[in-house]
Every structure is written in structure tokens, then in C-alpha cells.
Amino acid sequence: MFAKQLTIFIENRTGRLCEVLNVLKKNDVNILSLSLADTTEFGLLRLIVDKPEAGKERLAEGGFSSLLSDISIIKIPHSVGSLQELLEVIDNSGVNIEYMYGLSIEDDNAYVVLKASDAEKVDKILDENGVVTVGCEDLIHIK
């Protein structure tokens, strides 16, 4: 399955990130994970939040455009080598990974957010190999 990720384009200037986060805070949108890709001129703030659709609307009201896109949140065992094994499965299918970042860690499991050049194909391969993918709502109760 796919989960929704919220992406915000922000210019690389002081205080801009804080302004975005302030909108989310005021509207009770909880951030479960984030990745900030930075270049010299701009950054892409990618967020996994508990309420993606509402988050997008609240951000728009606050003057920030954002994008909702499909990504995979993959559950893997919290043990040495499991991420490498996952990537081997994906690499063997010939699909390129656009970006990836880590997410909440439980005692037994960890989660990674992954965007591949061919998302459908990756999703199918993961299913075939018995790899579990989850949605944002599944993460809310992780402590």
C-alpha cells in the first residue's frame, strides 16, 4: 500500500522552516517523521504526518503551497542487515530509489519511507516478497 507524504518547497532563508512548523503546531498536526533535502537555494521539506489531507489544507490557509504524494512506508525488522536485504529485493527489480529516510523505531521493528522511480512496481514486489507496507494512520500509536 501507499501512504501520503506532504512536501513543502521552502526557500533557504532563516526562519522559513519554523513558520511552516508553526502552522502545523497551531492546527494540531503531528509530525511522525521528516526529511529535509537542502540545496544552496531551496529546501524540500518532506513530512509524514498523522493527518496529511488536513495538513495540506491548513498549510494552504497559512500561505504555504504543498504537494501530497504517494510513498511507501515499509516495515522492517529492527535488526542488523534488514535494510540492506530490503534494498537488495528492490535493486534486483531494476527500480531506482529517488529518496529514502528513516521513521519511528519500535522494539522489534523499524520503518523506512521510500520513493522509487516506479512506485507501482516496487509496491508489487514488496507484496510478493511478504514485506509489510503501512499507512500514516498505522504509525500514530507507535510509542
Added chain:
Amino acid sequence: MIWNESKECMSRDEMSHLQSKRLVKLVNYVYHNVEFYRKKMQAVGLLPGDISGIEDITKLPFTTKDDLRDNYPFGLFAVPNTEIVRIHASSGTTGKATVVGYTRRDLDVWAECVARCMTMAGITKDDIIQVAYGYGLFTGGLGAHDGAQNIGATVVPMSTGNSKKLTTMMVDFGATAIACTPSYLLHISEVLEAEGLLDKIKLRAAICGAEPWTEKMRNEIEEKLGIKAYDIYGLSEVMGPGVACDCEFHRGLHVCEDHFYPEVLNSETLTPVADGVLGELAFTTLTKEGIPLIRYRTKDLTSLDRTPCECGRTSARISRFKGRVDDMLIIRGVNVFPSQVEAALVDCKEVTPHYMMIVDRVNNLDTLEIQVELDPKFYTDEVRALEALNKKIGHIINQALGLNAKIKLVEPKTLIRSEGKAVHVIDKRKLY
């Protein structure tokens, strides 16, 4: 020294007489050879016979850059292409270039005018001159080249783009003069300084133009390089560099008045103002065959001085430019209109039509940054896609302006929206 004393030191009466004779001939010439002028004259009920002297020039309609664009490419030429031996072009206000054509005689007049200017700068046949304006469609390179060759100087056609080669040759050849934009010369002085070559050059004169510059810049150039720097003016529509130049007294630029009749107009009424009063400069090309222009509005702001100069020349002088009537920018010697950027961005659907041009001068070289707003509809979560977009816009802008610009993608709705006339330019250079 004076290159052509009989013309440059004529009495005002003689000059006025010569201009009258040439204007009468010109009006007949364009009336019979250029449909555009014939129609324009007919529209105001004017016949060639109505113009009997230079004082009648105000009866004639103006010509603008838009007229050149509307008649692109050769519509205003007065001769068939068999008589045209050279084409030059400069930026138009939109995508289309402003095209001009020269007959063999036009090129001779041009080389004569540039020779006068070079002589004003004290350059003679004994000099080795590096021409570091761009060679090509731009009039700077070939114009300065032909003029320098005309006086018999040793011309080194450097063109632009390789400062290291230029400084090396300046030292090795013992170059004594250079023709380039003033900002580029300041940059060259820094390169020379960094390489420890400042005391090894033989340079003594520079003839600088193609962009506005200040007295402060002149002092800086002269001090740094230990040379004399002169201001040469021109525009491709009228001819190219050599329309006017300043002498060693630096009290305005002497216009080659026997070829280019200058008028300074009140910006509102478009009627000529008194000498010394600021207004828009217009030129009538008294002797041009290829693309003669009647009362061509340059959009440059200046004033006229017809009193004799200490150098002995009697030609009218135009003051240092005080600005522009329109929004044209000159960046690294290239004419740039904000409307060109607008036209280029229209086809790029990933960005909104809002943009801001930030012009600055860093290490004496002009920089242009263009900020464009991302369109939220084309948002992406991949850095790669944004970098590709940045590159694509950079390419589009380069194609449109003939100039490299730094593109900066900004968040939607963050560029200033003005309520009246849109502000698209922030020029930090303070050139006027």
C-alpha cells in the same frame, strides 16, 4: 589631435548649413525609398518639399524601436540587399531583434566617426589597441575594429570572454590602448593586479562604452591602471559606437553632428528643449544609406551643449547620461528589456508569470539573478526535478537575452505584487 578638423571644428553656421542641406536630401531619399516614411509623412500631410532646412526637422514624425520591430527584419531599409554589405542586430523589446543594415559607404562613415573618437582619446597609428568588445551581431567589436584600423593602429581583435589571454597579450604585445566596456576594464585591472602585472603594462588609453558609467568609475579606472579613459557612445540603430565621444576635457561627448543630428526632447511634449535642459535624446541620421532614421528616439536622458570646447572642437556635446525613459537595462554591455524575460517565461508552465530581476555588480562584473515563482500545480517532491527545471529556465533565458542569468526558484506568491506599474527590476549598481 583632431582627426577631421574641417568637420569637427566647423563654425556653428557652417554646420547648420551642412545639416540643412543633408536633411533636405535625406527626406527626399526616405520619401522615395522607404514606404514606412512615405506613409508616415503622408499621414500628416507632409511632402519632401516642405522641409527646406534643419529648422524644419520638428515637422517630421518620430521613429521608435517599435517601428524597427514592426518592420522586422528589413522593412526600413532604403536600399535592396545587393547594396547592403553588413548586418548587425541588437535586442528588441520582445523576442525579435532590432536589425540594421549598412552599405559600403555607411561602413566608411562609421569607420570615420570611430576614427574621430579614437583620435579624441589620443590614439594614433603608433598604438597597439586591443578591441575587447564582443565581435558578432553586436556593433561594439567590429565597429571599434574598423575605426582603429582606419587610423592605422595595430588592432588586436580580442573579443570578450578570456581575461587571462587578454592580460597576457596586453603585457607581451605591449598594448597601449584598449576598447571595451568600463566594467570589464575594471575587472581586467583586478586580474592584472592579482597576477602582479600592473607595472608591466604599457597601456595609456582606454575607450569605453556600450554601458552607462559614472565619473567615479572613470577615476577608479584611471587611478588603478595609470591611464586616461574616454567615454564613447553609440547605438546600433543609429550606427554603433562612435556616434559621440568625450575629449581630454571630459565636458560632455562630442557628437559627430555632420552625420547624426541630435535633438533633446521634453519627455512629455516631445518638443525640443533649450540647451542645457535634460530630456530624451533623438537622432536623425543625416547621411545613412542602409537604414536611415528620422528623429529616432533613443530613450536616453541627457542635455545638449553647443558652446565651443577647449579642445577646439565646435561640435555639440551631450552630457553624461542621466538615465533612461524606458525600462531597458544594460547588463555586461547587452541591452535587456524586462519584457524579454516575461515573453520567455510565458512558455514555461512550471512557473507563474511573476518574476524579479536583480542586477548587481560583483567584482566589477554585472550579475543578473532572475527570481521566478514555482507554480503550485507543478510541485514536486524531488530535488532532481527542481534542478532540472532551474537548468531549463536558465537555458530559455539565455536564448532570449543572449546572457547567462542565475535562476532562483522561489515560493509561490512571495514576489512583490505592485498595485500600479509592476516592478520587475532591482538594479543595485547605481549607474546614473
